[in-house]
Amino acid sequence: MPIRVKLKPQPVREGSPFSARYDAVELPYIGPDDSFRLVVKKLSQYFTDAVELPSTFEQLRTTSAGDCLRLLVNHLTDTCANPAIVNALLALKWHYALDRDNQGLGEARSNACEIVAWRFLTRHSEREAVTFCLYEIPDRKKTKAQQQQQLANDPEAGERAPLLPRVLATFDGSSPSAPVGSSSKKIQLLSSLSRLTNLSFDDDDDDDEEDDPTAAFEGLNALEIAAVANAKRFLSQHVVQKIISGIWNGDIVFWDTMAVNSSKHPHFYNPTTSDPYSRLRVPKYLKCWEVLFFGVFLCLYYSVLIVRDETRLTGPEIALFFWIAAFFYDELSEWADAGAIFYATDIWNLFDMIMILIGIIFAVLRIIGILQPETRCNDLAFDVLALEALFMIPRICSILSLSPYWGTLIPCLKEMGKDFIKFMVLIIIVYLGFLTTFSLVGRDSFSLSKMTGILTKIFYGSSYVGFEVMDQIDPIFGPPLMVIFITLSSFLLMGSLTGMLSNSFSRVVTHAKEEYLYVYSVYVLEASTSNRLTHFYPPFNLLSLVLFRPWRYIFPRYHKYRAGRIWLLKVTHAPIVAVIKFYEWLKYKGDDDDEFRGFKGPKEPKGRRRRSDIGPGAVTGRPALSSPRRSGAARLLPTSRMRGEDDVDAPSSVEVQVMELQQKIDQLTAVVLAMRESQIVNDENETAADGNNVGSL
Missing domain, CATH: 1.20.5 (Single alpha-helices involved in coiled-coils or other helix-helix interfaces)
Incomplete structure (x- = not known):
């Protein structure tokens, strides 16, 4: 039976939009075996009844407006053991954030879901938090046996886009549960939103409904849903960041074997049982190889430009072409894996695309110059290649963006750049007005191009140029108009721009840490939660492309396809794996037996309160994160919980x-x-x- 509580009237501050009121709200009981759709429905009903007035995030966090959230957190902590509870809260956060019919109330409910999600995690041990955050919503329409049978028939079936494939696919109308090109039924994002809204008022408990609005989230864990929902405050919490850091360092992994029948499941890394080649998927090592790849790229780049042989293709130049091709194929794979939206969240991916474009233009011009010897075409090709350094050198140094200091500055510069572009529209309008006037008034003395150069110099600080030519433009109108233009450009417009950028920096830097942690979290999830078992580092990915990709189209169900990719991966990446294992041996020497390294909490269940003590339907166990050593024996159960409210963003x-x-x-x-x-x-x-x-x- 649901528990009904009465919210007592609380004193409110003067001028507050909240009024003292009595409101009876049913606290939902979430059963341990409730489906994800049913959990979403119960929570949606509670938030619809409890949050009825628009309120800000801080008001929900610190004032009496958030009393209903504290009651819900306490209730879920004592009675809920459903592993999908955090997934459901974050899915509702996404749903309410897109509610455009009532943005004020929708934003309040969205913030409420995010607050409850992170407070619920803080009431549990760190290992329990790992379990809740990495629990993937199962596909109810496919049993485990059916999924294994599909994998046996199509070894590449599980190697689809890793991060948010179902949700992102709905933006272009493709099926969220089918691969690209499938003709199965499509799920539209907005229709899913409207159906998710109706869950609050739907009394039908049939979870096998064919048109299920929650199906878009199947196969996603809570961290991926948080990235979809832009739950930046949730991702910036200490307990969540510790999980993401564990994924970054490889303490938490999703693949532990390299075999044809391997399946992805989150678990704590155990060096004694895991396949060493699974360490190739650790984000930290991926980033290190990326820096090395760009370092070699830069060496080839300098070799080609220093030699600059226009008569033939040199060895370094041919190697550079292969490097650009490998880089291009790797970026296409990342685009397909992450989706366009999340690929664009990383500003360095824009640098990658520009570098690839410059490389392609260079290759085309260079081939034309070799086939049809033209000095100008070859010169232009090398000049275009010279532009590569503008993006390649910052790209190599992009590893600094993973540090808190440098990574915090990037969101600030990004937002300041947006404000600068908006303000430049006003400057261009004013500039064009004065340019037209001066060109017409002084048409006998200055041409349009020369007047454009004069006004550009004045705009960039050479005010004396304007005073020298103002009499030549026109003796009557020239001096006053030039004084007005110099005053506007040197004082009013530039001063306003400086003040606006200063205010923009101050405004953004307050939340820059959340922005940085969000981008960092998305990168870690992109690099680690891929459904691809075999990930080839560039330039080895060209071997996979040449040797195995054609067979996929000729024999789409060829049962040796995945086995061949695994064999090629082990042959080509053996030296890299040896270096990784030697590094880990030095770093974790004497600590290899601790598979839960860095994560606090009991390893074995030590009992809970009786069912009668915590209400009807209470359970005596928690979902456990799988461990290659204990194989389910290490149940992540708490012996005690924090009873204080987590009212800070990132403690x-x-x-x-x-x-x-x-x-x-x-x-x-x-x-x-x-x-x-x-x-x-x-x-x-x-x-x-x-x-x-x-x-x-």
Whole structure:
């Protein structure tokens, strides 16, 4: 039975949009075996009833408007063991954020879902948080046996786009559950949103409904859904970032074997049981190889430009062509894996596309210059290649963006660039007006091109040029118009631009850490949660393309296809794996037996409260993250939970200490108040006793 609570009226601040009200709200009971759709439906009903007024994120987090969220968190902590609970909360966050019918109320409910999601995680041990965050929503229409049979028939069936394929596919109308090119039924994003909205009012509990709006999230874990929903505050939480850091360092992996029948499942890495070639999917090592790849790219680039042989193709130039081809194919694979939307979230991918475009233009011009010897075509080809350094050198240094300091500056510069482009529209309008006037007034002395150069020099600070030519433009109109233009460009417009960019930087830097952690999280998820078992580092990906890709189209169900890719991967990447294992041996020497390295929490279940203590339907177990060593024996169960509210965005160690100190102060205050009340009661009893004695006398 659902639990009904009554929210008591709380005092509100003067001017607050909230009023004291009584509202009976049913706390949802989430069963351990409830489907994802049913969990979403129950939570949606609660948020619809509990959050009825528009409110900001801070109001929900700190004022009485968030009392309903605290009650829900406490209730879910005590009664809920459904592994899809965090997935459902973040899916609803995405749903309410896209509710354009009532943006104010939708934003409030969206923020409420995000707050409940991270507070729920903070009430559990770190290993339990890993389990909740990495739980993938299963496909209800396919049993495990059916999925294995499909994999046996089509070894490449599981190697599709890894990050958010189903949700992102709905933007272009493709089926979220089918590969590219499938003619199966398409799921539209907006129609899914409207059907998800109707879940709150739908009394039909049939989870086998064919037109299921929650099907777009099947196969995604909570972190991927958070990336879809732009839940940047959730991703910036300490407990979530520790999980992402674990994925980055390879402490948490999704592949542990390299075999034809391998399947993706999250687990803690155990070096004694995992295939060493699975370490090729660790994001940290992928980034290191990327830096090495660009380093070799830069060496070939300098070799070609320094030699500059226009009569023939040199060895370094041929190697450069192969490097550009491998780079291009690798970027296409990343685009297909991540999807266009998430591929564009990384600003460095824009540099990659420009570098590839420059490389293709260079190759075309160079081939034309060789086949039809033309000095100008060859010169133009090398001049175009010289532009590559503008993007290649910053791209090599992009590894600095993974550090908190440099990574925080990138979102600030990105937003300042957007504001600058918007402000330049106003400057261009003013500039064109003065250019037209000066060109017409001084047409006898200056041509349009020369007047354009003069005004451009003035705009960039050479004000003296304007004072020198203002009499030559026109003796009457020239001086006053030029003074006005110089004043506007040098003081008003440039001063306004400087002040706007300063305000923009101050505004963005407040949330720059969240932006940085969001981009960092998306990169880690893109690099680690791919459904591709075999990922070839460039330029080895060209071998896979040449040797195996044609067979995929000739024999689409060829059962040796995946086995051949695995064999080629092991042959070509053996030296890389040897270096990785040697590095890990040096780093984790003597600590290899700890597969839960860095994650706190009990490894074995130690009991919970009785069902009668926590309400009907309570369970006695939690979902466990699979472990290659214990094989399900290590159940991630808490022995204790934090009882304080997590009211900070991303608590640091200092903030945690402050919270603990605040809890102790609250406890001490409660003790003092209790002692004071006890003293008042004793005084009243003594006074009453004295009165009785006087009366008896």
